[in-house]
Amino acid sequence: MKTRSKIHVLIGRWPTYMLMRGFELTIEEVRSLRALHRNCSNKRLADRIKAVVLLGSGWTVADTAEALLLDEDTVRGYVQLYRQGQCEALLTMHYQGSSPKLSPEQIEQLDQHLMEHTYLRVQDIVAYVQNKFDVTYTVQGMTDLLKRLNYVYKKPKVLPGKHQDVATQLEFIESYEKLKQGKGKDDPIYFMDGVHPQHNPVAALFS
Numbered sequence: 714m715k716t717r718s719k720i721h722v723l724i725g726r727w728p729t730y731m732l733m734r735g736f737e738l739t740i741e742e743v744r745s746l747r748a749l750h751r752n753c754s755n756k757r758l759a760d761r762i763k764a765v766v767l768l769g770s771g772w773t774v775a776d777t778a779e780a781l782l783l784d785e786d787t788v789r790g791y792v793q794l795y796r797q798g799q800c801e802a803l804l805t806m807h808y809q810g811s812s813p814k815l816s817p818e819q820i821e822q823l824d825q826h827l828m829e830h831t832y833l834r835v836q837d838i839v840a841y842v843q844n845k846f847d848v849t850y851t852v853q854g855m856t857d858l859l860k861r862l863n864y865v866y867k868k869p870k871v872l873p874g875k876h877q878d879v880a881t882q883l884e885f886i887e888s889y890e891k892l893k894q895g896k897g898k899d900d901p902i903y904f905m906d907g908v909h910p911q912h913n914p915v916a917a918l919f920s
Contacts, residue, residue: 738769764788765795
């Protein structure tokens, strides 16, 4: 019969002492899970292991979810997996890709639209799809769809401003001096920037 011992696992702060009801790991189980975590290269599976260790060592569901940037139902689900089949169940991925929200015909229409129009933000594409097809996407979901359609996010390179050649600059200085000499004493001289006031504005787009 195993002896249950409460293990406090520290990740940058003191743990709370409210255990997940009915779930507590032994020292041996924590050691085994830690060893499993060291050899795990899959981030999602590693998060499962960490969630189980934390919840079985004194952390609340809320604190565990916050530390791992997961939602509370997800970390509860990891404990349920562990209870059902220990480490083997915890490391089994049962992922099934979700059905696309847009039909093949709608995706083709979207692709054609994107080839004809430039968007600076994914949010604007999400809004277009919502208005056009009455289908709601998250920003991340739309980003994933754009990647599958081979669209990439591009930022133009920032280049230093180009100066006029020396002869042109000297010509301007000469004409400016003539202007100053020929104007009235109280006549002002105004300078106007003929370009955008922001230097090196940076845009980004999907193309």
